[in-house]
Amino acid sequence: AQKITQTQPGMFVQEKEAVTLDCTYDTSDPSYGLFWYKQPSSGEMIFLIYQGSYDQQNATEGRYSLNFQKARKSANLVISASQLGDSAMYFCAMREGESGAGSYQLTFGKGTKLSVIP
Amino acid sequence: GAVVSQHPSRVICKSGTSVKIECRSLDFQATTMFWYRQFPKQSLMLMATSNEGSKATYEQGVEKDKFLINHASLTLSTLTVTSAHPEDSSFYICSAPTGSNYGYTFGSGTRLTVV
Numbered sequence: 001a002q003k004i005t006q007t008q009p010g011m012f013v014q015e016k017e018a019v020t021l022d023c024t025y026d027t028s029d030p031s032y033g034l035f036w037y038k039q040p041s042s043g044e045m046i047f048l049i050y051q052g053s054y055d056q057q058n059a060t061e062g063r064y065s066l067n068f069q070k071a072r073k074s075a076n077l078v079i080s081a082s083q084l085g086d087s088a089m090y091f092c093a094m095r096e097g098e099s100g101a102g103s104y105q106l107t108f109g110k111g112t113k114l115s116v117i118p
Numbered sequence: 119g120a121v122v123s124q125h126p127s128r129v130i131c132k133s134g135t136s137v138k139i140e141c142r143s144l145d146f147q148a149t150t151m152f153w154y155r156q157f158p159k160q161s162l163m164l165m166a167t168s169n170e171g172s173k174a175t176y177e178q179g180v181e182k183d184k185f186l187i188n189h190a191s192l193t194l195s196t197l198t199v200t201s202a203h204p205e206d207s208s209f210y211i212c213s214a215p216t217g218s219n220y221g222y223t224f225g226s227g228t229r230l231t232v233v
Contacts, residue, residue, distance in 0.1 A: 045211065110161045
């Protein structure tokens with residue numbers, strides 16, 4: 001079974017509108033972390049936002065917020081007020097295990113290509 | 119912040135030759151380095167995990183004799199693609215945990231083209 005599922009291969013959003021990118025995950029580890037990265041055409045991985053499994057509140061970073069629904073195992077990314085520069089691939093990723101307690105790799109979803117329309 | 123410098127950013131090599139990709143941690147000690155491969159329009163797939171001073175751990179299906187990983191110091195990990203073939207053409211990217219919650223820093227990636 002896939003550990004990270006992103007069901008939207010591509011999404012379009014009008015400039016200045018909000019958009020939600022879906023991510024569901026599967027783990028039996030009580031300690032885990034969820035990440036969202038942006039990958040523009042240059043290939044660099046840009047960290048956007050992080051949510052820990054024990055965090056009580058949804059994470060927010062500027063225009064990015066993470067809608068964390070633990071019981072449903074979903075961690076959707078919400079981008080508010082979309083900008084043309086937001087056009088890129090977006091990857092959801094998971095680290096199983098506690099941070100700092102060892103070196104755990106990230107497992108990535110297949111990604112969603114977001115296109116912002118002027 | 120923690121920075122990983124990856125070189126080269128692009129390389130074109132002839133089939134049968136070897137290519138070395140370097141990832142250096144500039145302002146922190148990277149005891150672990152993850153190496154990923156990304157084919158066009160696909161996700162990042164973990165190839166191997168290197169730990170300073172020990173042998174790398176390869177994921178299932180990754181040929182350890184073809185993708186040589188060396189992590190001889192706390193600031194340098196290298197991936198050598200030996201006897202490269204066109205099917206090895208891909209985007210290779212390294213990543214190191216930095217110890218904080220969201221502390222994974224990525225190199226800028228290497229686009230390898232084998233002709």
